[in-house]
Amino acid sequence: MRLSRTALAAVAALALASLAACGGSDAPSSPAQGGTKLYEALPDAVKEAGVIRFAGDSHPPYRIVANDGKTVTGIDKELQDALAKVLGVRTEITIVGGLPAALSGMLASRYDAFNGPVKDTAEREKQFDAIVWMVSRTSYLVPKSASSTIQSSGDLCGKKVSGTAGSIVEDQVKRLTEWCVKQGRPEVSFLGLADTNGTILAAKSGRADAAGMTESAALDAISKEKDAFTYVTQTDEQGAGVDQLAMLVPKAGGLGPVMLDAFKEIFENGEYRRIVDKYGLQNVAVDEPGYNTAAAQ
Structure with missing residues (x-):
């Protein structure tokens, strides 16, 4: 049923009044074309x-x-x-x-x-332009139940780490594995999953010993479940360095x-x-x- 212009105006006025009463909306308006x-x-x-x-x-x-x-x-x-x-x-x-x-x-x-x-890489830049807007170090979210055996990133040698498949974490785990082998210690096993939520669930359920992610993501997870996790950060010696993170x-x-x-x-x-x-x-x-x-x- 079509509304008259007067009715439409009344509906719009009511909506505006409702927003004002609620202090407005947090959702930003779409920009004008x-x-x-x-x-x-x-x-x-x-x-x-x-x-x-x-x-x-x-x-x-x-x-x-x-x-x-x-x-x-x-x-x-x-x-x-x-x-x-x-x-x-x-x-x-x-x-x-x-x-x-x-x-x-x-x-x-x-x-x-x-x-x-x-991560901005030369290989990706063959097909994509990369706008770098932050840097990161890779961190590993560790369930507190396992924190007694994983107190530093070096303790991940011989452990299973979940991470997003194809992400920067997968590359970082390879570097950590190289460091482990040089130390005469067993390799880190990588479990590639679809997204960060999946990697966290894998660590919580015991499918993985830790979940790899950016430090900001690790801090976010800990803030949501304060008593569930701690985290460790990969060191320069273990091949971490600072990665350039970009929009592609x-x-x-x-x-x-x-x-x-x-x-x-x-x-x-x-x-x-x-x-x-x-x-x-x-x-x-x-x-x-x-x-x-x-x-x-």
């Missing part, structure tokens, strides 16, 4: 669609997926909202089953970007340079710092965004 200095620089395909399509797996605190499997909150959502405002288009996230699905989906033009955050954008789409400029703008306008401070990422923040840093090394 165009109207920003970066909008005209966007590829025509993005302007015509009016949306940048992100792939994303379940990866707290970056992407916290609700029970409906669609609603996403967390760092990635807030970062995308900030980028959308300066680009003049909205963003949307489709939940996929891990890094391989995100990469193949971008190459098949189903998605425009993936904000892992994923397919080179073929031409979005990379514009996305870099959008990151520069949210650094300048304070939105990047607001998100960093809100989620306690100060130790892994960068002073300015990087671009294809692996190829430049």
